[in-house]
Amino acid sequence: MTPSPHNLPSTLSEANGANTPPWQRRRLLQAGLAAGSAAWLAGCGSIIGQARPQVVVVGGGWGGLGAVRALAAQPGIDIALVEPNERFMSCPMSGHYVATVGKLEDLLHGYERVDALPGVKRIRDRVQAIERDRREVALASGQRLRYDYLVLSPGIEYMEESLPGFAAAREALPVGFRAFEHPAVRAQVERFLGQGGTFVMSAPKPPYRCPPAPYERAMLIAEQVKRRGVRGKIVFLDANAAPTPAPTAQPILGALKAYADIIDYRSNVELQAVDAGQRTLQTSEGALRFDHANLVLPMRAHPLIRQSGLGQRWAEVELPTFQAKADGRIFVIGDAQGSPQPKSGQVAFGQGRAVGEEIARRLRGEAAPATQGEIDLPLGICWAATSHDEAINVNVVTTFKPGEAPKLRFTVDPQPSARSGSAAWSWARGIWRTMLG
Ligand SMILES: Cc1cc2nc3c(=O)[nH]c(=O)nc-3n(C[C@H](O)[C@H](O)[C@H](O)COP(=O)(O)OP(=O)(O)OC[C@H]3O[C@@H](n4cnc5c(N)ncnc54)[C@H](O)[C@@H]3O)c2cc1C
Numbered sequence: 001m002t003p004s005p006h007n008l009p010s011t012l013s014e015a016n017g018a019n020t021p022p023w024q025r026r027r028l029l030q031a032g033l034a035a036g037s038a039a040w041l042a043g044c045g046s047i048i049g050q051a052r053p054q055v056v057v058v059g060g061g062w063g064g065l066g067a068v069r070a071l072a073a074q075p076g077i078d079i080a081l082v083e084p085n086e087r088f089m090s091c092p093m094s095g096h097y098v099a100t101v102g103k104l105e106d107l108l109h110g111y112e113r114v115d116a117l118p119g120v121k122r123i124r125d126r127v128q129a130i131e132r133d134r135r136e137v138a139l140a141s142g143q144r145l146r147y148d149y150l151v152l153s154p155g156i157e158y159m160e161e162s163l164p165g166f167a168a169a170r171e172a173l174p175v176g177f178r179a180f181e182h183p184a185v186r187a188q189v190e191r192f193l194g195q196g197g198t199f200v201m202s203a204p205k206p207p208y209r210c211p212p213a214p215y216e217r218a219m220l221i222a223e224q225v226k227r228r229g230v231r232g233k234i235v236f237l238d239a240n241a242a243p244t245p246a247p248t249a250q251p252i253l254g255a256l257k258a259y260a261d262i263i264d265y266r267s268n269v270e271l272q273a274v275d276a277g278q279r280t281l282q283t284s285e286g287a288l289r290f291d292h293a294n295l296v297l298p299m300r301a302h303p304l305i306r307q308s309g310l311g312q313r314w315a316e317v318e319l320p321t322f323q324a325k326a327d328g329r330i331f332v333i334g335d336a337q338g339s340p341q342p343k344s345g346q347v348a349f350g351q352g353r354a355v356g357e358e359i360a361r362r363l364r365g366e367a368a369p370a371t372q373g374e375i376d377l378p379l380g381i382c383w384a385a386t387s388h389d390e391a392i393n394v395n396v397v398t399t400f401k402p403g404e405a406p407k408l409r410f411t412v413d414p415q416p417s418a419r420s421g422s423a424a425w426s427w428a429r430g431i432w433r434t435m436l437g
Contacts, residue, residue, distance in 0.1 A: 052078045052119075053363045056137055056147040058127050058304070060088060060111060061179065062345035063153030063334030065435040066352020067359075072117035074360035079119050080145050082137070084126045087111065088436055089179035092345050092383070093428045095213065098176060098186045099220035100193060101388050107182070109436045127154070130308040132327055149359045152315070152324075153334040153352060154302035156209055156343075162271075162298050169276030173293055176217075177209050188292050189221055196232035197291030200281060202271055203238045204298040207314070209335050209343045211244045212384035212394060214296045215252050222259040223387045233262055235290070237269040237283060245342070247410035248384065248394055255386040255416050271295060301336035314338025319400050320375045322355050331355040340406050342380045342396050349435060350378025374399040377406060383424035390416040391424045 055071055057064045060083030071079045088109045096102030115122050125139040130152075136144050158175055160167045176185030192199045199221070203214035218236050225232055242249035256265050270284040274295065281288045281295075300313040308330075310316065315332035316325040319339055324330040333355055334348035341347050361368070380396030392413045400406040413420055 052076050053148045054078050054080070054146055055149045055151065055359055056080045056082065056145050057151045057153070058082050058137065059153040059155060059334070060085070060114070060122070061153060061155055061334065061348070062435070063348035063352040064151065065114065066349040066354075067151045067153065067331075067333065067356040068114060068117065068120060068352075069435070070353045070356025071360060072120050073356075074363075075118070077119050077360065077363065079117075079121070080147075081114070081120060081122045082125055082127050082139065082145070083111075083122065084124065084140075085180065086124060089182070090345070090428065090432065091177065091179055091182075091210065091213075093424070094176070094182045095216045095220045095385050096388060098182055098189055098217060099224055099388075100186060100189055101220070101224065104183065107179075109432055111436065113437055127304060130304060130330075132308060132330070135329060147329070148363070150330045151352070151355055151359070152302075152304065152310075152330060152332045152336060153348065154304050154336055156299045156335045157302055158297040159300055160297060162204075163274055163295065164272070165274040165276065166295070166297065169274060172276045173274070173295055175296055176294065177213070177296060177299070185294055188294060189224075192221070192232055192292040193224055193228060193230050195291065196230050198289065199232060199234045199292040200288060200290040200295070201234055201236050201293070202269075202295045203236075203240065203243070204296055205239045206244050207338075207343060208296070208299040210345075210382065211342070212248055212252065212382060212392070215243050215256070216384045216386070217294070218263055219255060219259055219386050220388065222262040225262050226259070232291075233264060234259075235288065236263055236265045237271065237288075238265065238267045239270055241267050245410065247412045248392065251392045251412055251414055251416070252384060252386075255384075255392065258386070299335075301332075301338075305332065305336050311338060319406065320354070320371075320377055321358050322351055323358075331359070339377075340408060341377055341398050342382065342408075344380045344382050344396075346381040346431065347378050347396075349431065354378060371402070374401050374407075376400075381427060383420065383427070385421065385424065386416040387421070389418050389421045391420040392416050393420040393423065 057067050068081050071077050090107040125141050127137050128140050129138040136146050174181050174184035176182050201218050243252040273282040279290050305311050305315045310324045310326050315337045317332050317337045322331050322333050324332050333351035335343040377398040382394040383391045385391045395411045397409045398406050
């Protein structure tokens with residue numbers, strides 16, 4: 001069979017035909033990867049007209065950067081990173097900025113050093129569609145990119161339809177759980193700290209991005225209310241019985257006590273409708289008037305996942321590879337995929353690295369390593385700041401045994417400490433350097 005231009009081989013060995021002896025296929029593959037030239041394709045006639053394997057990575061956030069880093073560490077792969085923003089902005093540590101004490105520059109980082117990595121081409125654009133049968137992605141600019149493998153790490157979208165009235169008031173009610181939305185939430189907080197009144201905040205039912213983050217944000221804002229003597233209160237509506245995930249509940253509830261005069265924490269409250277004009281919220285506990293609001297909506301994967309038939313709320317993936325169940329050429333990582341791993345940046349970056357290495361292994365034509373017993377999935381490290389100086393550290397180890405559900409083991413600080421407060425910044429600066437430095 002002669003593969004069509006859109007039916008690219010996943011490895012050189014595949015391109016070279018099943019009858020080629022494995023040792024020879026392997027040598028050809030290595031030659032192709034190392035040479036990075038069309039020479040190894042000469043015997044393949046019209047196969048692809050491209051010398052090097054093409055990997056397209058969608059999203060220059062935490063997961064995408066992990067994949068790009070791992071792929072660039074292998075010789076001979078062309079990596080196209082598609083990301084609409086000119087710079088990276090971190091959600092981790094954004095709570096300090098939103099609460100008006102941190103600087104935006106702390107969260108912003110350039111992609112220059114990623115651009116300098118071997119084989120990497122960053123394309124400032126937005127993927128509009130994935131044409132799986134052609135192995136192409138269509139960009140908003142009209143450009144099309146072919147791929148041998150596609151890595152998707154496009155993050156999340158808010159389930160706006162879950163709260164009637166929200167879509168019409170989107171601009172007035174920024175959620176701020178995606179990069180570049182933080183300044184709009186900070187503007188809300190500045191108004192609240194200036195005018196006082198009732199600030200309604202909320203946490204949805206999981207799974208959602210960084211479960212401790214809504215509580216963190218409330219405490220950091222409450223600290224400023226206290227410090228500045230603002231005549232205001234925060235009504236925190238939690239859709240859950242207690243802060244999530246469960247191992248963090250007691251430490252977070254304990255930390256909330258320090259703000260009991262400012263934060264009115266209410267559990268098991270569902271949001272039912274919002275009227276931003278009238279500043280009223282319908283909830284399962286009745287109507288509530290507010291002056292300012294930061295409502296964290298339920299979340300699901302970025303729409304590309306559903307549009308491409310890779311899953312409904314979240315992408316369905318195989319473990320431990322994060323290969324899409326629906327398509328062996330696509331890997332989905334980060335918050336868009338539906339494994340039980342926590343939706344955290346550290347986890348997304350680790351998944352990206354693992355997927356980059358997995359793709360490189362497949363391109364080298366090597367067999368999957370034999371697995372015995374439990375496999376470690378990428379580690380989770382999360383921080384819930386309880387004040388500008390203190391935080392609760394949450395670490396999550398995930399192990400997986402084929403045929404069984406992954407097991408998550410949490411280690412959580414029993415109470416906030418200044419040690420974890422400064423360790424959070426060390427962690428953030430370290431991982432930003434690893435990703436972007
Ligand atoms: C307030 C807050 C605090 C947090 N704190 C922590 C913490 O302490 N520790 C931790 O580990 N995690 C934390 N997180 C979670 C972390 O930010 C996410 O888990 C992480 O960003 C997920 O990575 P991702 O690659 O899936 O998505 P993202 O990092 O969101 O990256 C998605 C990228 O895709 C791009 N994109 C979107 N659409 C397209 C398109 N059509 N075409 C091309 N590109 C596109 C976006 O521009 C974005 O750059 C926190 C999150 C929040 C909101």
